[in-house]
Amino acid sequence: MAEIRFTIDDKPCTAKAGQTIWEAARDNGVYIPVLCHYDGLKPVGACRICTVRVNGRLMAACTQPIGKDMIIENTAPDLEDMRRALIEMLFVEGNHMCPTCEKSGNCELQALAYRYGILAPRFPYLWPRREIEAAGPHLLLDHNRCIQCLRCVRAVKTKDDKLIFALLHRSGKVRIGLDPELGPRLTEETAQKAMDICPVGAILKKEVGFAVPIGKRKFDAAPIGSETAEKA
Amino acid sequence: MENITSVILKHGKARDKLLDIIREVHSPKGHIPPEAVREIARHLNLSEIDVQGVVSFYHFFSSSPRGAYAVYLNNAITSVMAGRAAVAQAFEKAAGCRFGETTPDGRIGLFDTSCIGMNDQEPAAVINGVIFTRLTPEKAAELVEGMKAGRSVEDMVEALGDGANQSDLVRAMVQNNIRVKGPVLFGPFTPGSAVRKAAEMTPEQVIEEIKKANLLGRGGAGFPTGLKWEFCRKEQGPRRYVVCNADEGEPGTFKDRVILTELPRLLFEGMAVAGYAAGAMEGILYLRSEYSYLKAHLEAVLDELRKDNILGKSIAGRKGFDFDIVIKTGAGAYICGEESALLQSAEGKRGEPRDRPPFPVQVGYMGLPTTVNNVETLCAAAQIIVQGGAWFKSMGTVTSAGTKLLSVSGDCERPGIYEITYGMTVRELLDLVGAADTQAVQVGGPSGCCISRTGFDRKICFADLATGGSIIVFGPNRDIFDIVRNFLEFFVEESCGWCVPCRAGNVLLLKMFEKIVAGMGTAEDLKNIEEWGRLVKALSRCGLGQTSPNPILSTLENFRPLYEAKIRKDTGFAPDFDLTAAAQEACEASDRTFCEETHHG
Secondary structure (H helix, E strand, O other): OOOEEEEEOOEEEEEOOOOEHHHHHHHOOOOOOOOOOOOOOOOOOOOOOOEEEEOOEEEEOOOOEOOOOOEEEOOOHHHHHHHHHHHHHHHHHOOOOHHHOOOOOOOHHHHHHHHOOOOOOOOOOOOOOOOEEOOOOOEEEEHHHOOOOOHHHHHOEOOOOOEOEEEEOOHHHOEEEEOOOOHHHOOHHHHHHHHHHOOOOOEEEOOOOOOOOOOOOHHHHOOOOHHHHHHO | OHHHHHHHHHHOOOHHHHHHHHHHHOOOOOOOOHHHHHHHHHHHOOOHHHHHHHHHHOOOOOOOOOOOEEEEEEOOHHHHHOOHHHHHHHHHHHHOOOOOEEOOOOOEEEEEEOOOOOHHHOOOEEEOOEEEOOOOHHHHHHHHHHHHOOOOHHHHOOOOOOHHHHOOOOOOOOOOOEEEOOOOOOOOOOOOHHHHHHHHOOHHHHHHHHHHHOOEOOOOOOOEHHHHHHHHHHOOOOOOEEEEEEOOOOOOOOHHHHHHHHOHHHHHHHHHHHHHHHOOOEEEEEEOHHHHHHHHHHHHHHHHHHHOOOOEOOHHHOOOOOEEEEEEEOOOOHHHHOHHHHHHHHOOOOOOOOOOOOOOOOOOHHHOOEEEEEHHHHHHHHHHHHHOHHHHHOOEOOOOEOEEEEEEEEOOOOOEEEEEEOOOEHHHHHHHHOOOOOOEEEEOOOOOEEEEHHHOOOEEOOOOEOOOOEEEEEOOOOOHHHHHHHHHHHHHHHOOOOOHHHHHHHHHHHHHHHHHHOOOOOHHHHHHHHHHHHHHHHHOOOHHHHHOOHHHHHHHHHOHHHHHHHOOOOOOOOOOOOHHHHHHHHHHHHOOOOOOOOOOO
């Protein structure tokens, strides 16, 4: 099959048919920031942080298939500012207490805030009242920190494809729910998987807090996105 | 529990029947108790949280009791303008509970709801599926008395509306208020003629005729209908579908309601023609929950059509022309008017829009090629087949052919339905509906735009003021800010919550708007709210978020002096300050450079 040629920020790139813009960029060593997408899961276009400009039109890179001769802008100042706005929106619509969070240093939202140099959001804090659920023997669900990226919904299912996590309600009231029957029966391994796939500190394993000291965490050594760029 | 099981078995244990099942097992107290969720999940092989996700998405489903009589009073701006506050108060006083609550005995519940499609006869409410229009405080009190006495809601309907509203199958107090009949929707039509004519043509010829007519989708987006049918036809798939989008939820629109009441034959023939052209054998009418009072009437028309072989096998004697229609009902969610959200809902899921591509013509209902068309579009298509594409194209403007059905409400003498030809100016329309001294006109509902007097010579057509059909007139004494607030609250409530800019952005826009209206805003805030509005539009995943800032952006453009008058100009008031400038002197004194915060752009 013929390779698809495209450019991203003037850099000539090639891709395989069927790839999304995000995947194609990654394979060419170009980092497009994203929160809701996780390699291997079906993309859902929820966070919109991967928004790029394709031939003049804004599109989510995680859901948009790559096309022949696409001229993609990824780091134009206005795009970066829009992404920054989305990250700021996520900070103000939840309650993110980074200094006390178990995921600090391993949190992708926090890492993106560092990458974008966010000191304070441009939006007012909404300070929502959100619950903490001690769901079953292994998991703690802190809805304050949840960004509704749906990674857990997509990644953690039963063998016969039933949802264990699901989105409830709508509008600003949406929140992730855990199945009352299947949730408490999660094995330790699955609970760990759920915590690992969560980009923030919304899904936490019980009784193992702060096992990895600050300084040795994922984004303590190098900023988010460095891996992709290094591969280039 | 036995009852629940029998409901499930009756509908068939299939996911796509989930909304029907939930609707039917709603308990006498008006809710889906957890044991019902468990039972439904067990039979449909779903998890409970999956079912709960669906229940919690739709406005008319609830997991807590909503009362034996659940009153849903429309809170759209036209209802407010027609005296909603006094009606709501009367309901509360008579029932003894507040809106958002049920009475302690569980008999009556009072709830707000988004526009129910009765804007020409507000304030209106849906009570257990029955529509009550032109409510007054006295009528509200009477209704509560009736509910307390245990009367059936059907019996509480006193005077019936006009036309088919009086038929035994509808028996609704709804008025059609058809004011101007145009040549397309309300033109002469012989039942059966569209389908019979199509059957004499090849599907390709049908598509050609629609293309020749330059029929653009009447829902608002304006995609060429012939092209959509052709795309669908060309897709490979074991089956294809025609879906009629009868989920008009844009505040101020009610044209589909009148078509469904008075012209269902024309609509169903349009669907059959679409099915023939697109190569689909199955059609789905997705009916908004608020219009479910029309379902029995529509089913009866479908039965007639089957008897006349306008639906069924070898339609009009043409071998291979097989097509039938089923009706699926929504459950209260504006977003389900978005075509891909509608498909999700029809499949028994939460009504969340899908990512595009793939488009519904490629991957639609049940993953199969599907053409989704608006009610009015399908009616126009039926007439085009009978009268020809050239006939249709001779009306309207060069780029907007044909006529448009408008639903007019608000401050005018003759609210109702008008079939106009494209190209009519707003001023001409205002004369027609009897609106003098108008301050503002909302064209296309909240997602459209609000124009001031300076825009009244603009034309209603795709190239200028595009509209799905909602026109709301505001007289000289209306507060523009009340209108904008009502619309913003509507979008905050109706966002599906899937993507960040729409979910959080609309809330932030409302907050900032409130700050400005409260007189606490600065010139900087005006700049910011415009900027935030542009962000929400640019970044949102579907049409809802891509248009939800329009109430702010279009009033900022057309009524800017009103906003500027709200801005604080007193010198002692400085909510924002320039950090760089403020620190400059100190920096110079200490011989240091100021490390500036990263720019927001």
